[in-house]
Amino acid sequence: MMTHGIHRRSLMAGAGISALAAPLVLARAAGAAEGDTMQMAEKPSSDSFTLGDFKLLVIEDGTRMMENPGETFGTGQDPETVAALLEENFLPTDKSLNGFNPVLVDTGSEKILFDTGMGPAGRSWGAGQLRAGLIANGVQPGDVDVVVITHMHGDHIMGLMEEDGPAFPNARYVFGETEYAFWSDDARMGTPAEGGHESVKKLIVPLADNATFVKEGSEVAPGITVMEAFGHTPGHLVFMLESGGEKLLLTADTANHYVLSLQRPDWHVRFDMDKEMAAASRRKVFDMVAAEKIPFLGYHMPFPAVGFVEKTDEGYVFTPKTYQFRV
Ligand SMILES: [Zn+2]
Structure with missing residues (x-):
């Protein structure tokens, strides 16, 4: 790192x-x-580029090294098959690096932050850098007008709170209706989702009075539309950005390894709560990205987390962005 x-x-x-x-x-x-x-x-690493009249700023909140990528992104697959695919793509077979990439979209009238990284709890191991990254780019936490949460896993919501209260003190919030209903429900007690439920009670529920709850087709702001892509979590959302005739899809955690989950979208992923539904969402979302030939930004794609996909027989091949947004 x-x-x-x-x-x-x-x-x-x-x-x-x-x-x-x-x-x-x-x-x-x-x-x-x-x-x-x-x-x-x-x-912290950061990258900014324009999309029509929108200005996007991607901050790398942190990275985490993971052992045995096949056990996470190829659950149930033959380890040799997974290893061969990794080697074909010039990647090690025993480790993978997973990054967290929140993005600030400045629409010209509002600064809208999508996801919040690991927050204070991540700083002991070098993550939780979103805040420092925003400040280094001239954005104070109080300047953020809207915070949108794609889904309520810890690596997306822990940066909502600092030790002394809300991290973005002047923001309103946008949460998924289905996602919020699932995690905030006391029925999660005594289930594998109990830890997530506790986190949501601490980090999200206190902000709910100041939140808008969205679903398929909702508009976050002019040019930013909600699409449901359930499976990774029960109410996982992606967001279409459109400005000045340009489009980009924020795919959040629809695919979380740029080789294993894109080239083999049907492989099951340990972190996907409904594995079949998540795979179906991957197909739906990336079929659209490939067919429309638009860029996407995936929260766990390699920094700066933006690229394109080309459809193949079995899935998709990822091409990272280079200078497309500068010409
Ligand atoms: Zn995630």
């Missing part, structure tokens, strides 16, 4: 970053002089 981007960051991380934005980690490039260390305060 420390091996990439040091050079670029050292150029970007100016001396003027405030103490708040600064860095829990001080990075020093090999061979740099002793006195250079303080100039190289690390800033």
